[in-house]
Amino acid sequence: MDMVFNVLISSVGKRVKLVRFFQEELKKITAVSKVYTTEMNPRLSPAAVISDGCFKVPRVTSNEYIDNLLEICISNNIGIIIPTIDTELLILAENKGRFEKQGIYVMVSDLSFVQACRDKRNTGIFLSEHGIRVPALRDKYGDRFPMFAKPYDGSLSKDLYIIRDKEELTPEILNHPKLIFMEYIDKNVYKEFTVDMYYGKDSKVKSIVPRERIEIRAGEINKGYTRKNYLVQFLKERLGYLPGVIGCICIQLFYRDSDDDVVGIEINPRFGGGYPLSYYAGANFPEYMIREYVLGETLDYTDTWKNNTLMLRYDSEIIVHEE
Structure with a gap:
């Protein structure tokens, strides 16, 4: 089957595996399709280097960004754009119709869902409305400790604080304009999970893969397991259909298996950094996208991925010999 239908992964950074997953899946249906990428500085992005071609773009907040991206897509037969960073999601959701x-x-996903995900205050409301408990809010001048504080628009695990008594409420924390204060969830009691979920064109969930986070580095899973546990049915019942939601999203939550207590933390409406674990367990989201958006197939819900798959990450290198 020969077709010209290229994929573009934007702001690709270090996501080497994501590029390779899409390259491998496209090769199964056509020898001519490519996986392109965009970056502000392509020479210094390992994923850009291993892609089939990388286009230099301005910062995503630039007024020229969308026009530039659209021109790249039209000129290079791009059929699917895969965004990878939080700061890009709102502007792409706003301009999705142009593409x-x-x-x-x-x-x-649709703008309203992205807005709910990008602001942690709205995320809490969304999760609560769908029957998922969230950490109770705390008064930063109160006396209920320990408490946890994080920015309402944060990412990459930056500016996170565990406050165990009043002495730890420094002026820096008290005067931080974006911090929200909440109940502290004890990691000695609860297990931390990120759950990869794929939504089809019909906005119905097609795959749910809980990943237990054993070790974290720079906000991403470094060691972890897939777990076919209570969370699968719990999320399918509450989030099985979300109007306007498509593609990959990942939900962070805490789970106490002694009484099946689930506490929702945040939602990222994009591929998570730890998605490779789900892929190797058999949850092939790149294949799902190609089947839906290239081949025009309709997907059914599937749970054939492998339980208790362990991922142990390590650093590797991309070497470029420049002349």
């Missing part, structure tokens, strides 16, 4: 008019699918 769709050119036959280009942007793998980002």
Whole structure:
């Protein structure tokens, strides 16, 4: 089957595995399709180097960004755009219609859902409305300790604080304009999970893969297991259909298996950094996207991925010999 239908992974950074997953899946249906990428500095992005071609773009907050990205897509027969960073999601959701008019699918959910995910205050409301408990809010001038504080628009595990008594409430924390204060969830009692979920064109969930986070580095899972546990049915019942949600999202939560208590933390409406674990367990989201958006197939829910798959990450290198 020969077709010209290329994929573009934007702001690709270090996501070497994500590029390779899409390259491998595209090769199964056509020898001519490519996986392109975008970056502000392509020479210094390992994933850009191993892609089939990388285009230099301005910062995602630039007024020229969308026009530039659209021109790249039209000129290079791009059929699917895969965003990878939080700061890009809102602007792509706002402009998704411009790309769709050119036959280009942007793998980002509708604007209202992205807005709910990007602001942790809205995320708490969304989760509560769908029957998922969230940490109770705390008064930073109160006396209920320990408490936890994080920015309402944060990412990469930056500016996170565990406050165990009043003495730890420093002026830096008290005066931080974006911190929200909440109940502290004890990691000695609860297990920490990120759950990869794939939503089809019909906004119905097709795959749910809980990943237990054993060790974290720079906000991403470094060691972890897939777990076919209570969380699968719990999330399927509450989030089985989300209007306007498509593609990959990942939900962070805490789970206490002694009484099946689940506490929702945040939602990222994109591929998570730890997605490779789900892929190797058999939850092939790149294949799902190609089947839906390239081949026009309809997907059914599947849970054939392998339980208790362990991922142990390590650093590797991309070497470029420049002349």
